[in-house]
């Protein structure tokens with residue numbers, strides 16, 4: 374019997390399996406599909422060391438109206454999803470109050486600031502150096518008012534969190550980014566962020582490393598999880614698997630399993646889409662068009678354009694309006710070729726109202742552990758919360774562990 378089973382082989386689950394294995398534990402990783410084939414595949418691939426403050430809900434009437442009336446490409450919403458997620462959204466709104474958001478950001482920044490150094494040994498040991506670029510992330514602004522505000526925020530981030538950036542005029546940035554055909558008003562180049570040309574492949578390489586180090590990967594269904602006299606048991610394709618402890622790292626699907634065990638997880642599902650395009654040039658670094666809520670990043674498959682958040686029911690059909698609008702806007706400044714013929718991809722950012730992942734032991738079940746809810750930055754934070762989980766499972770405590778612990782944050 375294994376000591377620990379990790380359910381879910383996205384960036385968070387695979388990193389958890391590696392961290393627990395490094396402590397000498399016998400670990401089994403279980404997923405219904407191949408490692409890194411869901412949200413950890415389709416994201417924008419940025420390891421966001423700059424993201425010290427998680428996305429809050431807007432509280433200014435003007436911005437709320439803009440979102441409510443669908444005038445911004447950052448957010449799209451469906452009335453039925455808003456009704457279904459209303460209690461969670463109200464809690465999110467409360468946690469977005471400036472003073473509370475500041476407290477949360479102080480915790481969040483402790484995670485994002487170490488994200489690149491926590492990925493470093495995994496990238497090296499997984500032989501994945503060619504997938505990672507350390508050129509940073511460019512946020513481009515189309516008008517001088519937004520650019521001035523962004524430059525001020527960048528200066529504040531430097532002061533408060535030590536996040537460094539270069540503030541460049543649009544012309545200066547055009548001189549270094551050959552793919553731009555028209556210059557924006559200005560650019561903030563976040564220097565400490567990294568990017569990955571194939572996030573699904575990086576997750577798969579981490580899983581291969583886990584395998585090479587003696588870990589076992591199995592195909593199975595998390596919804597069959599039951600508590601036994603010895604620990605936890607799950608049905609896998611080649612029979613039942615038992616372990617003393619189970620880690621739930623199922624990303625946006627974690628609430629489904631935990632509901633069967635009596636937990637109500639107040640998850641907010643923020644959908645995003647991507648599409649790949651032929652591109653004559655490789656971008657020097659990913660580019661976020663802040664005025665149009667869209668990211669362009671050069672990937673193995675082509676230029677990946679990813680959209681902002683859609684508050685829709687997790688399993689509702691694809692409706693890629695934001696992606697289409699964002700792509701149209703990008704085409705006015707960036708050289709973009711034909712769209713590749715692929716089925717429309719979308720995935721869900723698993724967000725919690727207090728914007729922090731849930732990492733720690735389940736309140737009512739011995740040997741059941743959580744590591745999910747990484748929202749907009751799960752690809753960034755997988756290795757970091759994996760280390761914190763390992764420490765928590767070893768009995769270590771700290772203010773950071775307590776802040777991420779499920780205790781008092783979910784109904785059970």
Ligand SMILES: Cc1cc2nc3c(=O)[nH]c(=O)nc-3n(C[C@H](O)[C@H](O)[C@H](O)COP(=O)(O)OP(=O)(O)OC[C@H]3O[C@@H](n4cnc5c(N)ncnc54)[C@H](O)[C@@H]3O)c2cc1C
Pocket residue numbers: 380381382383384385386403404405406407408409410411412413414415416417418419420421593594595596622623624625626643644645646647679680719720721722723745746747748749750751752753754
């Ligand atoms: C458009 C978009 C762009 C993004 N860009 C970025 C970015 O640039 N940087 C960043 O840091 N983050 C980004 N994110 C967020 C990031 O992708 C997620 O936070 C992260 O991938 C979550 O990882 P995870 O391992 O928790 O979930 P997942 O990668 O979804 O893994 C969950 C796993 O659980 C498995 N599973 C689910 N149900 C079952 C079951 N019943 N039985 C067995 N297995 C099951 C799935 O198969 C899957 O492998 C983006 C997200 C989107 C949608």
